[in-house]
Amino acid sequence: MATPFWALLMATLAVAANMAGQIMAYRLLRAEGKLFKSQIAGTLLGGLVLALLLISGPDASLSADVVTADALLYAAFCYVYFHWNNMGETARRIRMLRELAAAPEGLTFEEMVQRYSAQEILERRLERLSAAGQISETDGRLVLTSRTVLLSARLVGLAKQIIFGGRSELDEHDHITL
Amino acid sequence: MPTVGLALALFAGAFLVHLVRWRIALPSATARALLVTFVFGILGGLVFVELMARILPGLATLLPPEPFGTLQALLLSLAFAAGYVMTYPAIEVESPTLVMIQAIARRGDEGLARATLFAQLNDEVLVAPRVRDLLSEGLAVEREGRLHLSTRGRRLVNLFFIWRRLLGASAGG
Numbered sequence: 001m002a003t004p005f006w007a008l009l010m011a012t013l014a015v016a017a018n019m020a021g022q023i024m025a026y027r028l029l030r031a032e033g034k035l036f037k038s039q040i041a042g043t044l045l046g047g048l049v050l051a052l053l054l055i056s057g058p059d060a061s062l063s064a065d066v067v068t069a070d071a072l073l074y075a076a077f078c079y080v081y082f083h084w085n086n087m088g089e090t091a092r093r094i095r096m097l098r099e100l101a102a103a104p105e106g107l108t109f110e111e112m113v114q115r116y117s118a119q120e121i122l123e124r125r126l127e128r129l130s131a132a133g134q135i136s137e138t139d140g141r142l143v144l145t146s147r148t149v150l151l152s153a154r155l156v157g158l159a160k161q162i163i164f165g166g167r168s169e170l171d172e173h174d175h176i177t178l
Numbered sequence: 179m180p181t182v183g184l185a186l187a188l189f190a191g192a193f194l195v196h197l198v199r200w201r202i203a204l205p206s207a208t209a210r211a212l213l214v215t216f217v218f219g220i221l222g223g224l225v226f227v228e229l230m231a232r233i234l235p236g237l238a239t240l241l242p243p244e245p246f247g248t249l250q251a252l253l254l255s256l257a258f259a260a261g262y263v264m265t266y267p268a269i270e271v272e273s274p275t276l277v278m279i280q281a282i283a284r285r286g287d288e289g290l291a292r293a294t295l296f297a298q299l300n301d302e303v304l305v306a307p308r309v310r311d312l313l314s315e316g317l318a319v320e321r322e323g324r325l326h327l328s329t330r331g332r333r334l335v336n337l338f339f340i341w342r343r344l345l346g347a348s349a350g351g
Contacts, residue, residue: 005246008253026345035347065242069181069250076257083264088338088347091267092274092308097317097327097335106324109309118304122296125275135282141289142282150283153276159269163200169307170272176298178281178290 007062007070010053014074018046018081032131035089043078050074090128092121180242184227185254192219192259207315212266216259224252271311274304 022042029037054067062070087094099115100107107115126142129135134146144150160166170176196215205211231238242248268276277299282290309325312318317331327335 008246008250023345026347065179065181066247066250068179069185069254072182072185073250073254073257076254076261079261080257080264083261084341087264088342092304093311093317094335094338096308096312097331098338100312100318100325100327101332101335101339106321106326108324109306112309112325113301113305116305118299118301119296121274121304122278122299125278126292129275129279134279137292138289140292142278142292142295143285143287143289144279144283147283149275149279153273153280153283156268156273156276157280159265163197163269164204165201168272170277170303173303176303178277178284178295178298 006057007066010050010057011070011073011077013053014046014050015077016046017049018042018074018078021045022081022085035085039082039085042081046074046078090124092116180240181247181251181254184241184248184251185258187227188220188223188251188255189258189262191223192216192255193262195219208270209263209267209315212263216263217256220252220255220259223255224248271307274299 019042021044022038025038025041026034031037050070054062054070095116096112099112103111126135126137129149130137132146132149134144134149135142136145137143160168192215196212196219199205199211199215227237227241231241242251278295281295284290309318312325312331313320315330316328317334318325319328320326
């Protein structure tokens with residue numbers, strides 16, 4: 001049997017282990033931030049399964065190229081899966097779709113805003129940033145306490161520059177001076 | 179590294195097509211357009227490479243020697259594309275988290291007043307554009323001034339319902 005066949009099978013098993021591990025960890029964990037922790041647990045378990053299979057699997061003659069491709073395939077899956085999980089948790093469009101699913105007679109824009117307002121969006125995110133130690137609040141003023149998320153923001157800004165030439169949807173709103 | 183090299187080349191080719199197309203004119207339903215661009219870009223790229231390898235025998239030595247190797251390269255390039263497609267919404271639309279963190283960072287030690295943030299990032303900025311996205315992506319339809327789930331929207335939301343039930347998670351959002 002061709003070696004990359006085994007490599008593909010191993011990557012598939014690692015992905016299955018990751019998903020199973022994440023679901024189990026999520027169900028077992030009770031602490032705050034369990035989504036992120038369960039994702040880490042799943043990633044580590046899947047990575048361990050992949051490493052063990054590559055070392056002791058049925059084909060010991062896998063080339064460095066095939067092994068690297070397998071590791072990258074698994075890493076790409078982890079990245080996609082991480083986003084999938086976060087979409088279900090934080091994405092505004094998914095939340096709106098859920099609100100529409102719960103309203104068989106449909107919703108007007110005003111009704112949608114009543115169910116999911118900008119205020120709620122901001123409150124939830126400030127809470128998450130604060131819990132993650134990214135910001136702190138004193139006397140109604142918000143201060144940055146870690147630069148991790150800021151780095152992500154800068155990378156996204158760079159990508160925006162490359163793909164859209166720096167155009168931003170906030171440009172349409174003259175009142176924004178943030 | 180023929181497998182990794184081919185995967186990177188296929189992804190890079192499709193990414194270039196995406197970049198050129200987006201710079202010329204931004205598609206209205208971007209999520210769908212992005213998926214189509216990457217899937218067809220990668221598949222088209224693979225066909226192109228295979229044809230070129232028949233014309234230029236030297237090129238064949240740079241490609242995976244076995245069909246499963248080519249399949250692995252194809253899957254890897256699609257996985258890179260999937261990673262990019264998942265990242266894209268954060269690049270296309272303004273993430274409230276990233277907007278807030280940049281605004282807070284700009285104010286330094288003085289900090290940013292919570293009231294300023296809430297006054298400027300209002301429903302018109304954070305909610306209305308996403309409602310318009312649902313309509314342009316065909317995930318929702320508008321009838322007599324009311325928004326309803328479309329069939330596609332229902333399929334997507336059901337997928338998330340199943341997934342979150344499997345996790346035993348709450349509503350989220």
